[in-house]
Amino acid sequence: MKAVITVIGRDKVGIIAAVSKVLADDGINILDISQTIMQNVFTMIMLVDISGASDNFSDMAKRLEQVGEGLGLSIRIQREDIFNSMHRI
Amino acid sequence: MINSFEIIETIKMLEEEHLDIRTITMGISLKDCADSNIDRACVKVYDKITSMASHLVKTGEDITRDFGIPIINKRIAVTPVSCLCNTAVTTEDCVRLAHALDRGARETGVNFIGGYSALVHKHYTKGDAMLIQSIPEALSSTERVCASVNVATTRAGINMDAIEQMGRIIKKTAGLSADSAGLACARLVVFANAVEDNPFMAGAFHGSGEGECVINVGVSGPGVVKSALEKIGPDADFGLVAETIKRTAFKITRMGQLVAQEASARLGVPFGIVDLSLAPTPEVGDSVAHILEEMGLEKCGAHGTTAALAMLNDAVKKGGVMASSYVGGLSGAFIPVSEDAGMIDAVRCGALTIEKLEAMTCVCSVGLDMIVVPGDTPAATLSAIIADEAAIGVINNKTTAVRIIPACGKTVGDTVEFGGLLGSGPVMKVNGFSSEGFVRRMGRIPAPLHSLRN
Numbered sequence: 152m153k154a155v156i157t158v159i160g161r162d163k164v165g166i167i168a169a170v171s172k173v174l175a176d177d178g179i180n181i182l183d184i185s186q187t188i189m190q191n192v193f194t195m196i197m198l199v200d201i202s203g204a205s206d207n208f209s210d211m212a213k214r215l216e217q218v219g220e221g222l223g224l225s226i227r228i229q230r231e232d233i234f235n236s237m238h239r240i
Numbered sequence: 241m242i243n244s245f246e247i248i249e250t251i252k253m254l255e256e257e258h259l260d261i262r263t264i265t266m267g268i269s270l271k272d273c274a275d276s277n278i279d280r281a282c283v284k285v286y287d288k289i290t291s292m293a294s295h296l297v298k299t300g301e302d303i304t305r306d307f308g309i310p311i312i313n314k315r316i317a318v319t320p321v322s323c324l325c326n327t328a329v330t331t332e333d334c335v336r337l338a339h340a341l342d343r344g345a346r347e348t349g350v351n352f353i354g355g356y357s358a359l360v361h362k363h364y365t366k367g368d369a370m371l372i373q374s375i376p377e378a379l380s381s382t383e384r385v386c387a388s389v390n391v392a393t394t395r396a397g398i399n400m401d402a403i404e405q406m407g408r409i410i411k412k413t414a415g416l417s418a419d420s421a422g423l424a425c426a427r428l429v430v431f432a433n434a435v436e437d438n439p440f441m442a443g444a445f446h447g448s449g450e451g452e453c454v455i456n457v458g459v460s461g462p463g464v465v466k467s468a469l470e471k472i473g474p475d476a477d478f479g480l481v482a483e484t485i486k487r488t489a490f491k492i493t494r495m496g497q498l499v500a501q502e503a504s505a506r507l508g509v510p511f512g513i514v515d516l517s518l519a520p521t522p523e524v525g526d527s528v529a530h531i532l533e534e535m536g537l538e539k540c541g542a543h544g545t546t547a548a549l550a551m552l553n554d555a556v557k558k559g560g561v562m563a564s565s566y567v568g569g570l571s572g573a574f575i576p577v578s579e580d581a582g583m584i585d586a587v588r589c590g591a592l593t594i595e596k597l598e599a600m601t602c603v604c605s606v607g608l609d610m611i612v613v614p615g616d617t618p619a620a621t622l623s624a625i626i627a628d629e630a631a632i633g634v635i636n637n638k639t640t641a642v643r644i645i646p647a648c649g650k651t652v653g654d655t656v657e658f659g660g661l662l663g664s665g666p667v668m669k670v671n672g673f674s675s676e677g678f679v680r681r682m683g684r685i686p687a688p689l690h691s692l693r694n
Contacts, residue, residue, distance in 0.1 A: 155242070157251060185244055196244050209305050227251070229308035234242040236498040237250055237491045 153182070153231040154201050154208075156215065160224030162193035169218050170197070170226065177211060178203045193224075198231070254308060257463035258526040259492065261499050262519045263313040264300050265439035267446035267454040267512065268292050270319040270355075274326075278333040281324050282340035289316060289344030289353070292453055292509075297349040299506045303499055311499065312460075312661075316345060317444035318355035325367035331374035338378035338385050345384040352427075354444035356387040359434070362396040362684070372402075375409050379424040380416035386442035392432035392630035394637050398685035403630065406430050407623030407679065411646060414615070418648040421656040425645040426610065430626050432633030432640045437513050438569040443606075443641055454512035455504045456569060459496035459560075460519040463526045464488055465552075469534045481535065482555045489516060489559030497564040515569025516560030517605060518552070520580035522663030528552075528573050529582025529592075540582055541592030549573060550603035570639060572605025578658060578665030579610055587666045594625075594668050602632050607640035612656050612665035615648040622646065624675030635688050 156174075158166060167184070174181060179199050186195040204211060212228050219226030253259040273284035293316050300314040318341065325334050338356055345353040356378060358368040375387050389406060392398040410430075414422030429443040436447020439456035446454070468488045472480055496514040504511035520528045529540035532548045553572045561567050575597065577583045586592035594611065601607040607629045613622075626642045633640030647656045650667045657664045 155247060157247060159248075159251075187244060189244070189248060194244065194248060196247055212305065227308060230306050231242075232498060233307045233309060233495065234247055234250055236494045238242055238246040 152201050154199050154228050155231050155234060156197040156199060156226065156228045158195040158219070158224055158226050159192055160219075160222070162188070163222065166193075166195065166222060166224065169222060170215070173214055173218055174199060178205045179211075253461070253464050254310070257461070257467050258521070258523060259461045259464050259495070260310040260312050261457060261496060262460040262517075263315050263439050263441070263458040264296070264311055264499070264503050265315045265317050265444055265456045265458065266293050266296050266507075266509065267317045267437070267450055267456060268319075269446055269450065269452050270321070270324060274324050276327045278328055278336055282336050285324070285337060285340045286344045289318070289341070290347050293348040293350065295507060299503055302506070303502055307498070309495060309499060313351055315350050315439070315441060315444065316348065316353045317439070317446045318353065319446050319448070320357040320359055321355055322358035322365065322367045322371040325370045326365060328367065328370045331370055331377065334371050334374035335378045335381065338374070338382050341385050342382035350384070352384050352386050352441040354386040354388065354441050355446060356385050357389065357445045359390040360402045361390050361393040361399055363399070364402070372405060372409060375428060376412040376416050379413055379427050386427045386444065388429040388431055388434065388443045388445060390431040390434040391626065392634050394433060394634050394690075395687055397687040398432070398627065398630045398634055400627065400679070400685060401682050403623050403626050404679050404682055406626055407619035407621070410622050410644060411619045414646045414648055421647040421650060422615070422645045423658055426643065426658060426662050428643065430642045432630035433638060435569060435639055439515050440517065440519065440570060442643065450512070451510060453509045455500060455507060455509050456512040456515065457496050457500035457503065458515040458517055458519065458569065459492050460517065461488070461492040462518045462520050462528045462531055464492060465518060466525070466527070466531045466534050469531065474536060478551065482551060485552060485555035486559030489556045490563045492516070493560035493563035511566070513566045513568030514560075514564040516556060516564065516567055516571045517569070518556055518573040520574060520576065521661055522579055522581055522584070524581055527580045527582035528575060529580050529586055533582060539589060539591035540586040541596045545596065546599050546603055549575070549600050553604050570605045574606055574609060575600055575604050576610035576643070577668070578612065578663040579661060580663070584664065584666060587668060594670060598628060598632070601629060601640055602636060605639070607633070608642045608644060610643055610645070610662065610665060612645045612647050612650070612667050613670050614651045614667055615646050617646045617670050618674070618676070620674065620676040620679040621670055623679045625670070627679070637690070
């Protein structure tokens with residue numbers, strides 16, 4: 152099962168490191184990363200495979216949220232299906 | 241992979257533009273709960289609701305967490321309860337059934353349960369008569385039960401006996417909840433051409449053609465439509481405006497379809513329909529009136545409002561229909577006054593009147609919704625307002641409804657605070673001339689001719 156992680160906020164050192172550490176600890180594989188500055192806001196989007204995750208989805212979401220709070224960013228994880236259903240026929 | 245722009249667009253819709261699933265409504269048949277003993281019927285009703293819907297709220301919360309989509313309400317709609325009231329001896333018996341529904345709703349954690357209803361578009365059964373009589377007491381002594389009465393259909397005509405009675409029932413309901421300015425009336429809808437699979441309250445009930453249990457989903461998203469129109473600017477022509485609304489409605493509805501399928505699979509209950517409605521809330525940025533104003537009207541209610549609403553309603557349906565495998569319910573734009581910040585403003589500044597709202601109901605999905613009128617409005621005037629709405633529905637072959645609150649002790653210029661999703665309603669002026677003689681005639685207005693149309 153795939154999920155999309157979005158990180159939105161001010162750019163700083165160590166964002167990818169912090170997020171990928173949580174993912175590695177949880178056994179989540181990163182499939183794709185892209186990052187860009189959109190309307191002056193740092194935006195990182197990760198596609199991850201959560202089939203091997205050791206935590207359940209809501210714990211994972213909470214941990215990422217906490218990491219985000221620590222860095223002053225908003226970090227969100229959502230199942231990929233929502234984006235597919237909204238933007239692909 | 242989906243591109244970054246699309247991902248950010250979705251997140252923006254959810255975070256900034258109030259995109260949400262307005263309701264997941266579980267329809268439950270109570271046909272097997274009929275009993276010659278009302279107490280036994282109450283037990284059966286409570287047991288059935290609590291066993292069928294035990295996981296409804298949790299499943300909604302799980303879906304919100306997994307997909308990041310807010311699901312605002314989880315609700316239950318049941319078979320019109322009047323069919324259980326045929327063995328009732330007093331209206332008190334019916335009220336006991338309302339209390340059983342209320343307890344079931346509280347136990348399962350849903351905020352409303354709809355279906356304290358009767359369909360009397362032609363005539364009353366004994367149970368219908370009992371149930372309607374009991375509505376004021378049932379609504380004022382419960383907190384989550386919603387009632388509706390269907391008084392007209394295109395095929396049967398308009399039951400003026402029922403309409404005359406509903407004027408009095410609404411007055412009495414308001415009187416019994418006078419301490420909250422007649423709030424109980426917000427849970428009472430009078431319909432023409434009621435639909436059987438509407439997931440939205442207060443008019444939801446589980447129709448007689450439905451199965452044992454079903455999941456219906458109502459989407460929302462006026463804020464998303466408004467911000468899409470902002471992006472195309474004030475000079476775009478109506479072709480582009482309609483196209484933009486269609487595209488937006490498509491995306492919103494796809495999300496509704498996903499949630500409906502997911503909820504249906506997780507609960508092991510068949511998926512019924514997605515109701516593709518634009519349902520406003522009193523929050524800033526979640527208003528249907530503001531969409532109309534974005535189209536170039538200074539205020540909602542100005543001349544041109546009916547045309548703007550007609551186009552909006554049609555474009556929403558066109559966009560949504562392809563996005564869902566089964567579309568149903570009321571599907572269109574809602575125009576409840578007290579639940580829409582833009583409508584409230586428009587009434588306050590004198591741009592929007594009941595007469596204009598009535599015209600708007602000819603082209604939108606429902607009718608005169610959440611309208612507060614002075615507490616001394618005569619019952620006959622309320623009945624006449626209902627008759628006008630019913631006529632619009634019956635002649636135009638569409639659903640119309642009246643949800644009106646005669647606020648005790650309030651007059652034009654006052655505002656009534658309901659709180660939460662119900663918002664706050666400015667008291668609106670009604671026509672002061674009497675309709676008494678018209679309403680008093682009673683009987684049934686025959687079904688209309690549907691050829692020779694002009």
